[in-house]
Amino acid sequence: MHSLLFIASEAIPFCKTGGLGDVAASLPAALAEQGYDVRVLLPGYPAALEKARSGVAFELCQLEVAGYPLKLIETVLPHSKVCHWLIDCPPLFGRPGNPYLDETGQPWSDNHRRFALLCRVGVELAMDRAGLQWRPGIVHCNDWQTGLVPALLSLENAPPASVFTLHNLAYQGIFSYQCFTDLQLPRQLFDPDGIEFHGQMSFIKGGLLLADRINTVSPSYANEIQTAEFGYGLDGLLRYRSEVLSGILNGIDTGVWDPATDPLLVKNYDRQTLPDKRVNKAALRQQYGLNASGDHPLLGFVGRLVEQKGIDLLLAAIPELVAAGAQFIILGSGEKQLEQRLSRLAQQYPGDVAVVAGYDEILSHRIEAGADIFVMPSRFEPCGLNQMYSLRYGTVPVVHRCGGLADTVVDCNPATLDDGSANGFSFDHPDVGGILYATHRAIECYRHRDTWQQLQRRGMSQDWSWQRSALAYQQLYQHALVLSERNREHP
Ligand code: ADP
Ligand code: GLC
Numbered sequence: 001m002h003s004l005l006f007i008a009s010e011a012i013p014f015c016k017t018g019g020l021g022d023v024a025a026s027l028p029a030a031l032a033e034q035g036y037d038v039r040v041l042l043p044g045y046p047a048a049l050e051k052a053r054s055g056v057a058f059e060l061c062q063l064e065v066a067g068y069p070l071k072l073i074e075t076v077l078p079h080s081k082v083c084h085w086l087i088d089c090p091p092l093f094g095r096p097g098n099p100y101l102d103e104t105g106q107p108w109s110d111n112h113r114r115f116a117l118l119c120r121v122g123v124e125l126a127m128d129r130a131g132l133q134w135r136p137g138i139v140h141c142n143d144w145q146t147g148l149v150p151a152l153l154s155l156e157n158a159p160p161a162s163v164f165t166l167h168n169l170a171y172q173g174i175f176s177y178q179c180f181t182d183l184q185l186p187r188q189l190f191d192p193d194g195i196e197f198h199g200q201m202s203f204i205k206g207g208l209l210l211a212d213r214i215n216t217v218s219p220s221y222a223n224e225i226q227t228a229e230f231g232y233g234l235d236g237l238l239r240y241r242s243e244v245l246s247g248i249l250n251g252i253d254t255g256v257w258d259p260a261t262d263p264l265l266v267k268n269y270d271r272q273t274l275p276d277k278r279v280n281k282a283a284l285r286q287q288y289g290l291n292a293s294g295d296h297p298l299l300g301f302v303g304r305l306v307e308q309k310g311i312d313l314l315l316a317a318i319p320e321l322v323a324a325g326a327q328f329i330i331l332g333s334g335e336k337q338l339e340q341r342l343s344r345l346a347q348q349y350p351g352d353v354a355v356v357a358g359y360d361e362i363l364s365h366r367i368e369a370g371a372d373i374f375v376m377p378s379r380f381e382p383c384g385l386n387q388m389y390s391l392r393y394g395t396v397p398v399v400h401r402c403g404g405l406a407d408t409v410v411d412c413n414p415a416t417l418d419d420g421s422a423n424g425f426s427f428d429h430p431d432v433g434g435i436l437y438a439t440h441r442a443i444e445c446y447r448h449r450d451t452w453q454q455l456q457r458r459g460m461s462q463d464w465s466w467q468r469s470a471l472a473y474q475q476l477y478q479h480a481l482v483l484s485e486r487n488r489e490h491p
Helices: 019-033 046-053 111-126 148-153 177-183 203-210 219-224 235-240 274-287 311-323 336-348 361-370 386-392 403-408 414-418 432-446 449-461 466-489
Strands: 003-007 037-043 057-065 068-076 083-088 138-142 161-166 200-202 213-216 245-247 298-305 327-334 353-357 373-376 396-400 425-427
Touching (some): 003 019, 003 111, 019 037, 019 138, 083 111, 111 177, 138 466, 148 203, 161 466, 219 403, 373 386, 396 403, 396 432
Parallel strands (some): 037 083, 138 161, 161 213, 213 245, 373 396
């Protein structure tokens, strides 16, 4: 059996701030189903430890790593084949709130220490130095918080094969040279062929440069990041590594995201009972004070309120779209000024625009079910999960054609309607004109029930499950093993 150590900074149900949390739960689960022996290593944030202790959890071992005494807590959730290891180290992880940001929205000042510890514990486990008599064949790292793992493994004798998955190049984990010395990492790593980046230390570079195999979360994003426009200064490195770089589209957890069985919905429905979707729309309109008279298309948005998601563009487009008969329900949390601008807009258009600031799992499911149209005007989107949830819920997506959005949404036009591939609407330029162009077309189409239902049924019948993508990861692991063997023979 293949053994896999999967390392991430968040995974549901222990901790989630975005799509990484979904992926770090459902990909290991799919691999375990396919026969892998999977252990997932996570930081022991207070809520994560509480979640673990609400089930069967025990202290696996005690370690001292980089001067920090810590405990490794093991838990296997009910109905799961995945074993989770949580690092219980109160000085670094024992603080409530966001895992990355303090109460003022700034990164925790000791993030370099916090995530270096995650990486160092990962390396101890990968090298079987924690006394567990378990050694993974593959170590799979995710995003900058785990980037030092491949870097440190590259200095070990006969390490396991390493894979680094990039979920978002906009977050790189860059810290000063002082932070590098503070961590007391091996000196040779502070080098252009290591984690040095323009005089600073880059966690992500450790993963992108030194993992045996790298990938990102959609084929289109894998191409985009090799260009200066989306490469954030790392496009040269990514082109240099293009032979070991690929894109694998994320899947979604179709057990959790299924309109036929989702316990969070007001009314369940499927392709056969599609008209029942309306009950969810009516409930949303009533609960959030949207005018219930008339058949207005309801547009939904759920996401982090950050520049990436293009919410500022949507804000500027909303007045014209409301004038065209659209209603909006928006759920998000993030930058305070965006939250404020959104709530001002809701006050300006009572009955047409509802805004909920915060993180709300239940409402996110209800918006997916109750909205007619789901808007994602992201400036860039490595994969994006919400458009896949929307497609599965018969909620037609309107997206900027980039990254994973381009790989999942097929724009509705005479040709794609004819060949049956149309499932949404897209636009090429991430600006207000682009959003208006695609959304007006969607609103117009909404009024033609037959065509609309054709789009809904197409999305609902597509397979967005992890099965296929997990197989692609297995091939990636095989390739990583071959490359790591080769590196061992010809270092
Ligand atoms: P990203 O990882 O860039 O945030 P994704 O589309 O991959 O984008 O994943 C976002 C995930 O987080 C989705 O599952 C989405 O439903 C969820 N999410 C984002 N913001 C909120 C929120 N305010 N309330 C509930 N769920 C949210
Ligand atoms: C990132 C990306 C998002 C992707 C998610 C999971 O946060 O922004 O597009 O879906 O990771 O891979």
